[in-house]
Amino acid sequence: MQITSGRGPAECCWVVARVLKVLIEECEDRKLSYQVVDRQEGPENGTLASALLEVTGYQVEDQLQSWIGTVQWIGKSKYRKFHKRKNWFVGVAFFKPSKQVGFRQSE
Numbered sequence: 001m002q003i004t005s006g007r008g009p010a011e012c013c014w015v016v017a018r019v020l021k022v023l024i025e026e027c028e029d030r031k032l033s034y035q036v037v038d039r040q041e042g043p044e045n046g047t048l049a050s051a052l053l054e055v056t057g058y059q060v061e062d063q064l065q066s067w068i069g070t071v072q073w074i075g076k077s078k079y080r081k082f083h084k085r086k087n088w089f090v091g092v093a094f095f096k097p098s099k100q101v102g103f104r105q106s107e
């Protein structure tokens with residue numbers, strides 16, 4: 001699964017970190033195995049521009065289907081105190097693992 005802030009501001013990067021935490025908790029509750037494969041740090045401390053999570057287990061896609069698409073997170077900005085916007089969006093998508101292609105060192 002990929003969680004991304006796209007081109008969003010620091011607040012969206014904060015939401016990526018929050019969504020990752022909630023997704024990990026949900027995986028644990030559902031007895032799904034997970035591994036954080038990659039994470040790209042965001043502009044502020046404690047934020048992530050994106051995260052890649054490998055999840056395995058019984059009917060993973062069915063169990064986590066509600067996360068796919070655009071996730072709206074409602075909350076005040078931690079980075080701009082007087083900013084009026086309270087809706088922050090991130091994208092969540094599934095990806096099938098690609099087949100490993102073997103190659104020779106000489107190639």
